[in-house]
Amino acid sequence: MSTTLKVAEMQLSPTAVTAVSRVMVVVLLGIGLTWASDGFFTPANLVSVLRQASLLFLLACGLTLVILAGGLDLSVGANLGLCACLAAAVIKGTGSPLCGALVGVSVGSAIGVVNGLLVTTLRLPAFIATYGMLWILHGLTYAFMAGETIHGFPPGFRYIGGGFLAGVPVPVIVTGLSLLAGTVLLQRTVFGQELYAIGANPVAAFLSGIPVKRRQITVYAVSGAMAGLASLVYLARMNAAEGDIGEPLLMPAIAAVLVGGTALSGGRGSLIGTMVGALLLTLVLNGMNLLGVNANWQPIITGAISLGSLLLERLGAPRRA
Amino acid sequence: MRDIALTRARTAGFKLPQLPGVVWMLIAMIAAFSAWTPSFFSLANLTNVALQSSNLAMLALPMTLIVMSEGIDLSVGSTASLVGVMFALVTLGTGSVALGAISGVLTGLLVGLINGWLVAVHALPPFVVTLATLGIVQGASLLIAEGQVTNGLPPVAHWLYDGTVLGVSTPIVGAALTYVLFHRLLYHTRFGGYVFALGGNREALQVSGVGIRRWLIAAYAMGGTFAAFAGLILAARIDGGQPTAAASMEFDAIAAVVVGGTSFDKGKGGLPGTLLGVIAVGVLKNGLNLASVASATQVTMIGLFVILAVLVDGRRRA
Numbered sequence: 059m060s061t062t063l064k065v066a067e068m069q070l071s072p073t074a075v076t077a078v079s080r081v082m083v084v085v086l087l088g089i090g091l092t093w094a095s096d097g098f099f100t101p102a103n104l105v106s107v108l109r110q111a112s113l114l115f116l117l118a119c120g121l122t123l124v125i126l127a128g129g130l131d132l133s134v135g136a137n138l139g140l141c142a143c144l145a146a147a148v149i150k151g152t153g154s155p156l157c158g159a160l161v162g163v164s165v166g167s168a169i170g171v172v173n174g175l176l177v178t179t180l181r182l183p184a185f186i187a188t189y190g191m192l193w194i195l196h197g198l199t200y201a202f203m204a205g206e207t208i209h210g211f212p213p214g215f216r217y218i219g220g221g222f223l224a225g226v227p228v229p230v231i232v233t234g235l236s237l238l239a240g241t242v243l244l245q246r247t248v249f250g251q252e253l254y255a256i257g258a259n260p261v262a263a264f265l266s267g268i269p270v271k272r273r274q275i276t277v278y279a280v281s282g283a284m285a286g287l288a289s290l291v292y293l294a295r296m297n298a299a300e301g302d303i304g305e306p307l308l309m310p311a312i313a314a315v316l317v318g319g320t321a322l323s324g325g326r327g328s329l330i331g332t333m334v335g336a337l338l339l340t341l342v343l344n345g346m347n348l349l350g351v352n353a354n355w356q357p358i359i360t361g362a363i364s365l366g367s368l369l370l371e372r373l374g375a376p377r378r379a
Numbered sequence: 380m381r382d383i384a385l386t387r388a389r390t391a392g393f394k395l396p397q398l399p400g401v402v403w404m405l406i407a408m409i410a411a412f413s414a415w416t417p418s419f420f421s422l423a424n425l426t427n428v429a430l431q432s433s434n435l436a437m438l439a440l441p442m443t444l445i446v447m448s449e450g451i452d453l454s455v456g457s458t459a460s461l462v463g464v465m466f467a468l469v470t471l472g473t474g475s476v477a478l479g480a481i482s483g484v485l486t487g488l489l490v491g492l493i494n495g496w497l498v499a500v501h502a503l504p505p506f507v508v509t510l511a512t513l514g515i516v517q518g519a520s521l522l523i524a525e526g527q528v529t530n531g532l533p534p535v536a537h538w539l540y541d542g543t544v545l546g547v548s549t550p551i552v553g554a555a556l557t558y559v560l561f562h563r564l565l566y567h568t569r570f571g572g573y574v575f576a577l578g579g580n581r582e583a584l585q586v587s588g589v590g591i592r593r594w595l596i597a598a599y600a601m602g603g604t605f606a607a608f609a610g611l612i613l614a615a616r617i618d619g620g621q622p623t624a625a626a627s628m629e630f631d632a633i634a635a636v637v638v639g640g641t642s643f644d645k646g647k648g649g650l651p652g653t654l655l656g657v658i659a660v661g662v663l664k665n666g667l668n669l670a671s672v673a674s675a676t677q678v679t680m681i682g683l684f685v686i687l688a689v690l691v692d693g694r695r696r697a
């Protein structure tokens with residue numbers, strides 16, 4: 059009896075070990091930064107780190123679902139950019155933040171549905187469909203903004219990005235709720251388990267009766283909707299929208315997913331991992347800021363971290379012939 | 380049985396050659412742009428299209444090989460930018476154009492080798508690997524170029540863009556040589572055969588004991604090296620290095636490859652198609668420029684172009 063239990067524990071341990079080691083890295087980074095910079099362990103900076111990590115998580119969590127289900131969405135950053143600009147224009151035009159929010163989230167979801175249809179019904183490779191979509195959206199955003207900046211939103215709207223509820227920043231609450239809802243969805247519902255099954259083996263999933271295409275369209279739609287939601291938080295925090303805001307956001311989102319231990323091949327990973335990944339990446343970038351490192355290092359470090367975690371995952375995985 | 384198969388093969392061979400979709404697309408675009416703006420169909424403008432397309436050809440031809448091997452290289456645009464910056468800095472620093480060009484080409488080769496090493500040796504997914512190297516290379520060129528004067532190249536360097544060889548512009552000669560080289564490589568060497576097999580039947584290649592790693596690495600290394608050539612020509616054109624000079628050019632290259640009929644699976648495709656694809660993308664961008672569509676907005680059209688091309692391609696094969 060006790061031996062079987064032990065065997066079960068030993069089989070579980072690699073995942074547990076990697077999860078704990080990721081959290082340890084975050085903690086060590088935090089300790090290191092506290093030691094290296096006086097500005098790090100201050101309430102203002104910690105809140106700022108949490109806010110940034112929240113935004114990154116909101117963008118990366120939909121992407122995590124897509125990757126878990128064996129797909130890829132390279133258009134999340136561009137989607138955020140377009141949604142933010144459209145929402146900004148609507149808020150300015152109508153004066154109603156609610157209208158703007160509705161436009162942002164529904165445009166984001168609609169783009170996600172189009173991605174899903176391209177990948178499933180029209181059978182395009184996921185990366186080329188969403189890569190084409192990335193440029194379509196960038197171009198539309200530039201055309202729509204025509205070099206202008208839209209700024210200055212009503213305080214009620216900016217509350218989403220900069221406000222506090224019971225002492226906790228609102229974006230952090232939004233992120234916490236998304237993380238909770240997403241994790242319950244993934245781990246405790248049939249739908250979530252179906253996503254893992256599709257990612258691990260789409261043919262087997264299809265043969266066991268899972269509506270693969272419909273599930274895939276749904277995850278792309280969720281990814282788009284989350285990009286729309288993230289665009290609102292972004293807009294409320296920055297208080298300004300420009301045509302090029304989406305461009306630098308794709309790589310950090312992918313990095314957060316990869317650092318969080320979600321496998322690009324699908325079927326393996328979690329939202330909590332992505333949250334830890336978002337925190338880790340934000341800590342690194344925040345620390346570089348505090349230590350006065352040239353901002354041009356940021357894409358270099360983000361790329362290196364992505365490659366590093368891909369390599370680590372590959373080295374840890376059992377070799378296939 | 381065998382006879383039937385033979386007759387089938389023969390009748391299939393005698394069918395009228397089906398023009399690839401890209402040819403129709405080209406004809407339609409040329410007609411539309413000529414009707415729209417009279418200045419389109421002039422010798423000066425068509426030369427301009429050819430000049431602009433030469434750079435793209437140097438990115439798109441090696442990209443064809445990479446895509447045929449079921450890969451992709453998203454880093455070629457930023458590599459071309461970095462090479463331009465290196466070329467300008469080294470040339471201005473040492474006073475030697477040759478040293479500048481060599482360091483530029485070596486930079487491109489290095490980026491390509493790293494991509495190839497990650498994709499081939501570690502079997503990492505090419506689009507994420509090259510997206511990451513895109514970020515790294517872009518950051519590197521911003522860092523290197525920051526606060527430094529990188530323009531004012533000596534006249535010798537300008538020859539790369541506005542010089543002539545036997546009366547033909549240098550970039551066009553360069554593109555033509557690139558085409559000839561890759562044509563020989565793909566259709567007349569063992570390496571070419573392996574490229575077809577890498578996409579079409581990688582397992583058979585592995586089972587028959589061919590070491591695929593070095594061939595894959597070679598494909599990515601060529602991608603980086605020819606991106607470097609494109610970067611040198613671009614630097615000569617804009618008279619110096621600019622960290623974002625060739626940003627998003629990888630997308631034009633991928634568009635040319637895809638529109639030219641090379642697909643992301645089964646090793647199907649070819650260089651003549653890519654050449655037509657390069658011209659198609661060149662004509663589209665030039666026509667949109669003449670119609671004064673902002674270049675930032677043009678990417679939307681090219682994005683639609685790509686998705687449409689992949690769709691038509693898939694339909695035809697299904």
